[in-house]
Amino acid sequence: MTEARDIPDAIDWHDGMLLAPQHFQQQALRHERQLTYHVRQARPFHWGVVHLQIDRVQLVSGLVQVRELEAILPDGLVVEYRAGTDEPLEVDISAYADPVGQTQITIHLIVPAARGDRAPGPGETPRYVSVEGAPVADRHGGEELSIARLRPRLSLFATTGPTQKPPQKFVSMPIAQATFRNDAFVLTDFVPPALTVAANAPLGRLGAEVVRRVREKALFLAERSGVGNGNPATELAEAARAEIRSLVTGLPPLEAQLGVGVCHPFDVYMSLCTLAGHLSAFASGAVPAKLSRYDHDDPMASFGEVRDFILRMIDRVKEGVARIPFTFEDGMFGLLMDETWLKGRLVVGVRGPASAPVSEVAAWMENCIVASRSRLETLSGLRVKGAERIALDDSGEAGVAAPRGVVPFEVKVDPRYIVPGERLEIWNPDSLGSRFRPVEITLFVSA
Incomplete structure (x- = not known):
């Protein structure tokens, strides 16, 4: 590769100098290497x-x-x-x-x-x-x-x-x-290094596939939740809006680059990585995977890796499930319960502190009182834990792919303890339980 030390110094042209082929060779070499050096740095x-x-x-x-x-x-x-x-x-x-x-x-x-x-030298093959x-005609009319x-x-x-x-x-x-x-x-399907990402080229088609999948998922979520149709804001709509935002924030730059068909592959790759970063909100722990180093000599391998990550994240956005967070107030986790949510399975996900074993988080939930606010005081005096809760397998038994570190529970909808339209409270009265108190509790709602 051309380095600054490889660029010949400028020739000291002067009147009366004797010219040799080397003068012109060095002049051409200087111009060629200067241009190559500038392009390589930029x-x-x-x-x-x-x-x-x-x-x-x-x-x-x-x-x-x-x-x-x-x-x-x-x-x-x-x-x-x-x-x-x-x-x-x-x-x-x-x-x-x-x-x-x-x-x-x-x-x-x-x-x-x-x-x-x-x-x-001897045995060396000339470059040219x-x-x-x-x-070639003389531009001024000569032979x-x-x-x-x-x-x-x-x-x-x-x-x-x-x-x-x-x-x-x-x-x-x-x-x-x-x-x-x-x-x-x-x-094979190998794609050589390229200077542009054309719409009909393999890299362009890969980008178009990613854009299509992301848009389809975002449109489905918007239609399902009523986002943007003038309906009053609900917690379900707000949760869907947050998911849609993660899906589409990185789309405009990527679509603009794919649309013109002349952008450099590395620029398009960076836009795909930006999109992957936004979608990492759906990853376990919300941390994006560390991608391999970009390989310009095999761009499809690099593009394919980030595409696969994006599609995995899209698949984690369950079309039939929305996530609504409980709020923590007065030492209790609570959420105003919509009547429609109580017609199916009531599943909550409990995420403990980073240092807490899953078993301790599950024990914290088992010792809680789970009931609507109007029932809470009575149950506390009776030493009754309220609605029954059952720990579920995090592999999908809950109807959701629970992220790593989240323990899913099914809460039985018992009218003795849960009242529609009231705030459902999850409270652990044991002061020692604060050590393993969850950092968040989320309700999974089927659409």
């Missing part, structure tokens, strides 16, 4: 495939043959290839035919690395090949003149291991991946 992932066409008929028998190619290599070299105008750009991978192992064969585009100011250029041109010496190189790379004497970039399946070589 856009670290500045390489990728712009256009690629591989002959799939030849590929069946194991010959990877490029028909058309336009790309920028990691060292800033712009390459363009058209079959028929240059030497064939191909590599034979038939030796890797393995119907059992189905080896993944990565095809790299390689060019000899630049060697600075020195000429290629000299070709006779087409006649045409053929000028010798230097074209990058392009080759293909095959590797089979995930960590294998071409030799360091080459500048390389993976452009495709093939495997042997059903007695033929075929391309």
Whole structure:
């Protein structure tokens, strides 16, 4: 890669100096490396495939043959290839035919690395090949003149291991991946490094799938809860609004980037990560998973990881269940109970302090008085615990996927203890119980 020390100093042009080819070579090299250095600092992932066409008929028998190619290599070299105008750009991978192992064969585009100011030594392959250029007209009316041109010496190189790379004497970039399946070589779903995320490209389709799934979930929640239709605000609507906010806050930037189809993959990846951060509210502990380092040479792997996390979070937003928090007042957890909530199972989730064992949190709940406010004083004097509560399995028995650290309980709807329209109180009269007092209690309501 080009470093500042690799940029030649400016030539001291002066009147009467004797010119040599090296003067012009150094001038061109300085301009080229300055540009590469600036671009690399401003856009670290500045390489990728712009256009690629591989002959799939030849590929069946194991010959990877490029028909058309336009790309920028990691060292800033712009390459363009058209079959028929240059030497064939191909590599034979038939030796890797393995119907059992189905080896993944990565095809790299390689060019000899630049060697600075020195000429290629014995046994070293030159970076460029000299070709006779087409006649060029004098722009001021003179005769045409053929000028010798230097074209990058392009080759293909095959590797089979995930960590294998071409030799360091080459500048390389993976452009495709093939495997042997059903007695033929075929391309895999590998996506090479790119410079843009087009709408019809695999990365663009992945982003569009994420946007569609998030919007569908948000619209369902909005319709189910009546958010935005002018209905009075309810605790159920407020809970749904919070979920919708987590779902859609990161959507506008992502949709804008996907819509234009020219944004860099890393920018789109960052927007996906932002969306994943908002959706981590549905993760266990509300902490997002640590994602792997972005790999520009295999962007689909990075995009796929964050997409999978987003879709898992979306699936945790249960379409039939809303979460409504109890409030803590006067030493008690309480929630005003809507009559409709008492027609089905009444399930609450209890989250204890970070240091509290689940068994202690469950014991705290077992020792509580659970009853409506009008019944509470009477029950306290009778030493009755009120409505029966049963600990549930956190794997989904409660009808919800209880987050880690949350103990779900079913509270039996007993009219002796629970009155519709009154505040349901959960109170532990034991002062020693404050040590394991929950940090939150949530009601799970079926829509």
